[in-house]
Amino acid sequence: MTKKRMLTLVAAGALSVPAALLAATPLNDSVAVIGDARTGFYALHRDDRDGSDSVKNEWRLRLRVGLQAAISDALSARARFAGRYTTHESSADPEFDFYQGITPGSDGLKMGQSTLDELWLNYAAERWSLRAGRMQTKFELTGVAKKSLDRNDSPNTDIAWTDGLYFKYKGSNGWNAHAIVQYNYEEGATQVRREPLDFSDDGSRISYFAALEKLDKKASIVQQGVDVTWLPAALPTAGGGTDDYLAFVGRMAAQWPMGTGGMKFLLGGELGFAPNTPTNSVLKLGGTGDVGGTAGQVTFNFIDIAPKHSVGVVLARADAGWLLSPDFKSNQYLAETRYRWNLARKQRIEVRVRYRTDIEQRIDKPERRKDKDLYARYTVKF
Secondary structure, eight states, X not given: OOHHHHHHHHHHHHHHHHHHHHHTXXXXXXXEEEEEEEEEEEEXXXXXXXXXXXXXXXXXXXXXXXXXXXXXXXXXXXXXXXXXXXXXXXXXXXXXXXXXXXXXXXXXXXXXXXXXXXXXXXXXXXXXXXXXXXXXXXXXXXXXXXXXXXXXXXXXXXXXXXXXXXXXXXXXXXXXXXXXXXXXXXXXXXXXXOTTOOOOSGGGSEEEEEEEEXXXXXXXXXXXXXXXXXXXXXXXXXXXXXXXXXXXXXXXXXXXXXXXXXXXXXXXXXXXXXXXXXXXXXXXXXSSSBOXXXXXXXXXXXXEEETTEEEEEXXXXXXXXXXXXSSSOTTEEEEEEEEEEEEETTEEEEEEEEEEEESSOXXXXXXXXEEEEEXXXXXXXX
16 A cells, blocks of 8 residues: 555544534534444455456455535525545545546445435425435445445445435325436436446436335334336347336335343345346347346344344345346356444444355356455434
C-alpha cells in the first residue's frame, strides 16, 4: 500500500468522528449533518474460470457525509458525499468526480473513487411525495441479510445511485405505491446492470420501475410486494439491434415467535422472472436459444436469539439472463450465513460467510468460478 493511500484511509476515518459528533446536534433549526461510516476486514479466496486461484485480504472503509435542509414544511433537500477506500494494492489513487453512468458489469464506483451520491429535492404532501435529482433507492427482502433481486443502491461498501424522479403514495390500507423514472447515461446506468445490457442506444436513456409494497413489522406477514422494471432498448440482439428488457419480482416474508424469550423466526422469499433474455452464444454458454431468465432467494432468520443478536441464512440462484441484481450475480448460486449484533440504535457489527459458484460453465473457460469470502464490519449511522 502506498503512503498516499494510507493517508487517504487515515484521513477518511478521522473525518467520520467529527461528522458523527456534529450530527448529534443539528447545525440549526433547518439544517442537519447526515451520513454513515462502514469499515471492516474483507477476505476472498477465488478459484477462477481460467484455472487460477487467488487470495485477497483488505481493510475497507466507506464514508458518506452530507447535509439535509428543511426548506419548508413540505420541501426538503439533501446533498451527500460518498467515497470508498481500501488497503489493497488494487485501489486507484483517490479521485472525486460527479460521475454519470457505471460501466455495465461493475458493482459501482471503484475503490479510491468518490462522488456525490445524493443531490435531491423532495416535496411531501399528506399521502404522497415526489423526489427529483440524484438519490438512493432500494426494494429489499427483509431479514438479517437484506438483499434484492432488482433494486438496491449501494449495498455493502458499494456506491451507486438513481438519477431521476421518484413518486411515492402511502395508501390508507398499508399498501404503498412507488414509481421511478430513471435517466441512463450512454456509458451506462447509475445502478448495477449486468452484461450484456447496454445503454448506448438513444432509446435506452429513460427506464421505468413501479412497485406495490406493504410492510408491517408487528404483523405475522411482515412484507408483501411486487414490482416491475422496464429497460427500453437496452438488450442487444443477435442481429445487431436492441430489444427491451423487462423483469417482474414478487417478495413475501412472515414471522413467528419462538419460545417465551422474545426470539422470532422469519422466513422470506423473493422470485423474479425476465421473459426476454440474451442467447447462450452471446454469453458464451453451451446450448442453443435464449438463456434462462429466473432468479430467486429464500432466507431463514432467527431474530434476537439473545437480545440484539440475530443470525440469517440466504440461499439463492440467478439464471444467466437475470441482469438486474446488485446482490446476486448472473449465472450463479449463492449460500450465505450472517451474524448481526445491534450495538445501539445506529451502530451494528456484522460477520458474513458466503459461497458463490457459476451454474453453467462458459464454453471459452476450462473451469467454473468459485468464490469463498467473509467479512467482519462495523457500521455507524448519524
